Amino acid sequence: MASPWALPEQLRLRLRLATIDEAQATDTIAGAEAVIRAALNQTIDEVAGDELVLVGNGRRLLNLPEMPVTAVTSVTVGGVLLVDGVGYRWNRYGNLTRLGYDACWTLDEDVEVICTHGYPVAPAAVVQVCLQLAARAWVAPKEAVAAESLGDYSVTYDKQRTGQALTDFEMGMLERYAIGPASR
Template identity: 65%
Template structure:
């Protein structure tokens, strides 16, 4: 299991609290990490030896699902190991077939390492902000009236949704729509 992106102390400082329940804070941070991973469709944390099953496109390039790519251990096409001189990959996950195209509808298996050894500061900041919203307003109350009680809830105010600004901050760490 990867280390948490932020610590309860980070959340305490962000919220300017004198004290914080460390167990609850850790749970809020973990929930924020899950939401961010889902929004980005990326693991973010460093992963070694991950396996991606892809399908040949009949083109020179195919995209690995996770980035940044830090190393590729092997590439196989329909069970046949490919020589390292027949392909190349960049950190953005573009796997290029040298001297030809990936066979159409072929089963391509790539064993590779990806992710960040240290989670980028922008990702950590968004995680703390999201966890902070969940901490301050766990039910997502947007408005409340007391006489003849009335309540309005807003999921975004509960820390269950990323704001447009946060999504712009996270955009460099997400895959583009063409790769999903």
Template identity: 60%
Template sequence: MAAPWATPDELRAHLRLATIDTDQAAAAIAAAERTIRAELQQEVDAVAADEVTLVGNGRSVINLPEMPVTAVASVAEDGTPLTEGTDYRFNRYGVLTRLRGCWPMDVDVDVVYDHGYALAPRAVKQVCLQVAGRSWARPSTAVSAESLGDRSVTYDKDRTGESLTEYEVRMLQPYARGNESR
């Protein structure tokens, strides 16, 4: 498992607190990481030898689902191994290009590749600290509406700090993939 993107002590410094409960801070950081991964639809952390089966699309390029791509160990088209530099090439943005013709329609393309960041990028770490900080400052009991007769309570996820702001989504945009890769 990859190391957390931020430490409880970094969260304490971000919040300008003298002390912090490290278990609760670690939980807030982990929740922020899950929120960011869900927004990006990316793992972000470095993963070695990830196996994925894509479907040929009749075009010369296929997008791998995770980025950045750091290495491609193997590519097989309908079980037939292909050779890098002769049959295909790839780039860090996850574009797998067929050098001879196109990827055949509806054919399985099996890829084993490495992807992700050894250390979370600074912008990702900053957003993680901001989301964890908001959820620390606004516990998940944020109530947006409450009634007395027959007791009704509505919780507001935006007020708990568990959702990303528009600014944070823009900060994370360079690390997200387009819909075509999913």
């Protein structure tokens, strides 16, 4: 992975603390990054030369699982290397379009793609949400009980109260960094 999206010092300033345990702050920020990556189903950080194996869908358009796509080095279908601009075209939104008269991505056939995707530096909105989530997790109780039973003892924890869940507002801020519609 790339360098962290935020530093312990940024978290310290956000929390208005005189000092901060750097190891714990680093861990809290890493946890916030993991929550955001999981919510968006995106790596976010730049990955160069990533090898993706997709499955043909019988249509002209195939969606790569990450964005933004900044380069497509090669596309191979059934052992045949396609030529960019002749056999396929791509865009930054992760859309891979098969070119040619009546051409489509062969149904259930592996499509091997080598590409570069993600951001060299995390976008400001992503960093902002990361710091908000880390700050909430820092000050919230580590375990918040939402429900408790006595017979056959049962406990349910509430992630909303432990600061480990993204708010609707934060998801709205992050929405543009998630995979969108098949075409834009």
